Amino acid sequence: MTAPARPDAGRNASPFLYGQEAEAVARVLESGQYGHTDVTEEFERRIAGLLGVPDAVAVASGTAALHTALLAAGVGPGDEVIVPSLTFCATVQAILAVGAAPRFVDIDPATLCVTDQLVMEAVDDTTAAVIPVLFGGRAVDLTHQEELTERGIAVIEDAAHAFGSRSGTRRVGTTGAMTCFSFGPIKNLTCGQGGMVIPRTPEEADRIRMMRLLGVARPQGERANSTTYRVGSFGLRYQLSGINAAIGLAQLDHFDTTEHTRRRLWRTYRDALAPLRGVTLVDVDVDHTVPHLCQVHVPHRDDVFVELRARNIGVAVHYPPNHLQPAFAAWRCSLPATEDCGEEILSLPFHQHLTEADVDHVVTTLGQALKSAGGS
Ligand SMILES: *Cc1c(COP(=O)(O)O)cnc(C)c1O
Secondary structure, eight states: OOOOOOOGGGOOOOOOOOSSHHHHHHHHHTOOSSOOOOOHHHHHHHHHHHHHOSEEEEEEEEOHHHHHHHTTTTTTTTTTEEESSSSSSHHHHHHHHHHHHEEEEEBBBTTTOHHHHHHHOOOOEEEEEEOOBBBGGGOOTTTTTHHHHTTOEEEHHHHHOTTOEETTTTETSSSSSSEEEEOOOHHHOOOSEEEEEEOSHHHHHHHHHHTTBEEEEOOOOGGGGGGEEEOSSSSBBOOHHHHHHHHHHHHHHTTTHHHHHHHHHHHHEEEEHTTTTOOOOOOTTTTTOOOOOOEOTTTTHHHHHHHHHTTTTOOOOOOOOOGGGGGGGGGGGOOOHHHHHHHEEEEEESTTTOOHHHHHHHHHHHHOOOOOOOHH
């Protein structure tokens, strides 16, 4: 007999609210200011403060963060951007948005991240940028980062999974790369929808600030008394609304709890999974990471997936490799480790509503699913 399903194990991911978010949103709604506001700027300052960086620029989403970061780095048509194929399609779409081409690279199956060696093997004269993806929240240390920067190759981290994680003792976002965070619905910190770029220089910050407001330069205080405005650069409607920033600010007050809970749940999974044969956990370096996902490699993944879904366990796959997607067929290539991972990886339910009992239930059910999937 199958144990009765627990509702929180039925979802793969889910936002977690601490209780003050709705009130914070209501205050902004009542203020009548819904665009880029003081609340947005307070959110920028608080994020910069938590990370210990001089500046942070809020935008509408993680995708907008990647898009504007690439533009600010001067990446465009004729350029190639080194990127792992195993990432959310948003990373690749941001590259196409600036008219550049993705150069897909393979990953280390143990971490699902690129390595310094894989990146350096792919670098050539057309490389304008490298986008390491901090998969599952794990920091990626490129030993040659300084050399890349000196060669004019921008390192732009896709840290959509990695808000709060550390590289050694330093938070992700403080290691000299341009860093892009997502505050989408299920990320470590949510604004409902939102993103942030950690720029490398004040000039980069200025360029992104102008681009996120349709290129409109708005010297402080001037606009209210003026009959015109100045469009100073290319730009898009990419600002972070104060409505969304208010959610992020309310979440930030509890980020210690977020960190602690996500680490505890990941370690609970690790311990519970240890006795299961045939299952390999993707290593997120939990001591330094605020885990975003809990992923395993399993045999007969598609069958295991179906079995678990049938038992109301909210498993998912992050992600189907991009180099095999129809939209990116022009850049198809052979990436053996990525292709193997694409058939083996399975994301277990991972969000802050889970209890230790939920985790036990998921792992027990996974054990059963592996037996029926592999079996006879
Ligand atoms: C979520 C995500 C993005 C995009 O962020 P949005 O806020 O959804 O636009 C980019 N890359 C990765 C790896 C993501 O998980």
